[in-house]
Amino acid sequence: MATIYKDGEFVEENWTRVDVDTGTAVEGDGLVSQTLFLENAEVYLARAGKTAVLVEAGDNVELLKPYLDRLAYVAVDFPSFADGRGFSAARVLREQIGFEGDIRAAGKYILDQVPLARRCGVSSFEISKPEVLKALKAGEWPEVTKYLQPVGTVDEIPVGTRPWARRSHRDVAVAAE
Known part of the structure; x- marks a missing residue:
């Protein structure tokens, strides 16, 4: 279970992280890395469950353009609070490609980055840090x-x-x- 923050609300979601071992055989809703997804995109999209893609730092998000209308969401990885490539990926998806679906921040971002990520097009947040969850539940929003x-x-x-x-x-x- 993952805690998701979207539109001021908290929800619990259960997505299976797809890896090389599970591949296209994963059951239910699956979150697959962009690299794995592009190897068998049509197979992942034809599965019974929903499919979402995780864009990792350094991935070329423009390669997802032909598939965006069939994805449940696109997750953008923030591997470290000091790594800004997640912001760039979100901006490319929103501003250059025109993706109107859910862009989800995932990874090791900090509370101060949440409003900045929203500004770049992120619309939901997978919360893995307890301090970020606690602050958002307390109504903190460090607006710049x-x-x-x-x-x-x-x-x-x-x-x-x-x-x-x-x-x-x-x-x-x-x-x-």
Whole structure:
């Protein structure tokens, strides 16, 4: 069982992680690495259960484009809180490929990265760290309101004379009446 955080709600899901040994013979809903999936994509998609793909750091997500409309979700691995390739993979899926389905963060991200991942197109989070689960259940959301890298999926306000500087609409002061 994995705890998933999506749209402010927590749910428990049970997906089988597919490995080389289980391969296409896995029963039920299966999460398969992009490398394994691309070796037998049509076989994985024809199984009785749902199929999701795990994009690992360094994978070329553009190779998934022909299959995206048939996947339950795409999980993006964050192998370390210091590895930003998960953010890049999510942005490519959302902004360049136009994937509208669920992009799920998985791995070793920290709480401070959750709002930034949302900004990059991540729509759900598989929570493996107890401290992240505890903070989200307590309502913590470490929002960043000023950015130095614009994204195409969020409506933001330019700041100053630097074309890349942005701020969130939530950062705009509201006049008291």
